[in-house]
Amino acid sequence: MAGIIGYGAYIPRNRIKVEEIAKVWGADAPSYKKGLMLREKSVPSPDQDVITMSVEATRSALTRCGIDAKKIGAVYIGSESHPYAVKPSGTVVAEAIGATPDCHCVDFEFACKAGSEAMFVCMGLVDAGAIEYGLAIGADTSQGAPGDALEYSAAAGAAAYIIGKDDGVAKMLATHSFMTDTPDFWRREYMHYPRHAGRFTGEPAYFKHVTGCANALLEKTNSKPSDYAYAVFHQPNGKFPMRVGKMLGFTKEQIEPGWLAPTLGNTYSGSSPMGLTATLDVAKPGDKIFMVSYGSGAGSDGFVFEVTDALPKMREKAPFTRTLLDENKVYIDYGTYTKYRGKIRKGE
Amino acid sequence: MSTSARYWREIPQRYRYEGAKCKGCGEISFPPRIVCKSCGGREFDTVELAKQGKLLTHTVIRVGPSQFADQTPYAVGVAELDDGVRLTAQIADVDFDELKVGMPVKLEFRKVRDEGEAGIICYGYKFVPVR
Numbered sequence: 001m002a003g004i005i006g007y008g009a010y011i012p013r014n015r016i017k018v019e020e021i022a023k024v025w026g027a028d029a030p031s032y033k034k035g036l037m038l039r040e041k042s043v044p045s046p047d048q049d050v051i052t053m054s055v056e057a058t059r060s061a062l063t064r065c066g067i068d069a070k071k072i073g074a075v076y077i078g079s080e081s082h083p084y085a086v087k088p089s090g091t092v093v094a095e096a097i098g099a100t101p102d103c104h105c106v107d108f109e110f111a112c113k114a115g116s117e118a119m120f121v122c123m124g125l126v127d128a129g130a131i132e133y134g135l136a137i138g139a140d141t142s143q144g145a146p147g148d149a150l151e152y153s154a155a156a157g158a159a160a161y162i163i164g165k166d167d168g169v170a171k172m173l174a175t176h177s178f179m180t181d182t183p184d185f186w187r188r189e190y191m192h193y194p195r196h197a198g199r200f201t202g203e204p205a206y207f208k209h210v211t212g213c214a215n216a217l218l219e220k221t222n223s224k225p226s227d228y229a230y231a232v233f234h235q236p237n238g239k240f241p242m243r244v245g246k247m248l249g250f251t252k253e254q255i256e257p258g259w260l261a262p263t264l265g266n267t268y269s270g271s272s273p274m275g276l277t278a279t280l281d282v283a284k285p286g287d288k289i290f291m292v293s294y295g296s297g298a299g300s301d302g303f304v305f306e307v308t309d310a311l312p313k314m315r316e317k318a319p320f321t322r323t324l325l326d327e328n329k330v331y332i333d334y335g336t337y338t339k340y341r342g343k344i345r346k347g348e
Numbered sequence: 349m350s351t352s353a354r355y356w357r358e359i360p361q362r363y364r365y366e367g368a369k370c371k372g373c374g375e376i377s378f379p380p381r382i383v384c385k386s387c388g389g390r391e392f393d394t395v396e397l398a399k400q401g402k403l404l405t406h407t408v409i410r411v412g413p414s415q416f417a418d419q420t421p422y423a424v425g426v427a428e429l430d431d432g433v434r435l436t437a438q439i440a441d442v443d444f445d446e447l448k449v450g451m452p453v454k455l456e457f458r459k460v461r462d463e464g465e466a467g468i469i470c471y472g473y474k475f476v477p478v479r
């Protein structure tokens with residue numbers, strides 16, 4: 001049975017507050033803060049992108065587990081903001097960590113669930129005996145159109161998982177995927193910003209797929225919410241994961257350790273995988289963790305993990321996700337933010 | 349003209365910080381050399397540089413070369429890594445009044461430059477302060 005052998009996260013240090021965005025667009029900051037349960041979000045520096053964040057998250061994962069990167073047989077990065085339209089992100093990451101050349105590599109894309117897809121596929125390949133270790137990354141430097149509701153949440157971050165056949169720090173006990181064709185959020189070729197269907201992104205999209213996947217996984221594993229120490233759901237904002245958790249019968253206490261969105265924003269493909277890193281930072285041996293991602297388009301991947309005795313000692317070797325989130329941050333104004341995100345049209 | 353080929357040749361150094369350790373005297377060359385500058389030895393082991401060190405000197409570039417003009421002002425420094433290798437790189441994530449000789453820094457993977465909107469993106473190392 002496959003397990004998580006090592007994990008790591010990366011968050012850029014820049015933050016922008018909801019008030020700073022709202023004041024530019026004449027929006028009401030308190031209602032956004034309350035409505036989305038968001039206070040601030042991370043912003044990448046101009047020299048940071050999906051590839052750089054993936055390399056750093058992976059280096060933390062490798063530091064934690066200490067395996068030889070040459071044994072990694074698959075490198076999969078899930079993202080909707082790969083720096084190149086044509087040229088894999090994974091080749092750069094694989095080369096930087098020293099996993100080349102005997103390695104399979106693909107970039108995944110499925111809106112916000114591309115990172116959990118990578119985990120799902122690595123788990124399958126490990127269980128099938130095709131690879132010894134697989135590297136699964138969820139990373140994004142998401143963009144929301146200026147003035148759009150998404151601009152308050154679209155953030156940057158990465159989570160990396162090394163998955164292998166040993167139990168590692170958390171056994172992967174079960175998984176389930178649930179998906180339909182639901183056009184709630186999309187970006188056409190050559191378009192700079194994504195479009196979304198407003199409230200349609202809620203009930204028929206996020207809530208239907210997360211609950212559909214979660215209920216099927218609970219049934220498959222013959223378990224109930226109270227059997228789990230922690231639960232992690234995709235976090236497009238602060239509100240949705242708490243609400244879906246309540247709908248399913250999970251408590252606030254189960255969700256809170258991995259609930260990063262209020263001060264991180266939505267890191268898209270990195271979102272639920274990063275929530276899982278923060279949960280692994282605090283979990284105890286024997287704890288069971290329930291995780292369900294969500295990607296527009298639309299679908300969810302669900303996982304059940306069980307923490308092993310190896311976790312507490314190993315996790316100390318790299319920075320905790322909450323430390324990356326809460327310490328060493330700098331606040332930027334909207335002008336700096338637009339410059340960093342390439343939103344300003346310059347002279348030829 | 350594209351610099352793809354030159355960039356590609358430097359990947360082991362820029363991505364993985366690979367230096368050459370002389371089998372004769374132990375001196376590490378970065379980037380690797382064919383002949384050791386200390387003992388003239390010609391046999392080397394590939395070693396990864398230490399990822400941390402201390403800043404020996406620093407400056408702030410306010411008028412940069414054309415490829416870096418968008419990044420100004422930015423800090424550049426020379427650091428001595430824990431294995432004794434001295435390295436020059438940009439210093440990212442730093443407030444300029446924080447810069448100090450002796451300041452602990454670590455290597456982080458960053459975008460160094462790109463060849464315009466249609467060209468390749470060049471990645472490599474930068475220093476960031478250890479906080």
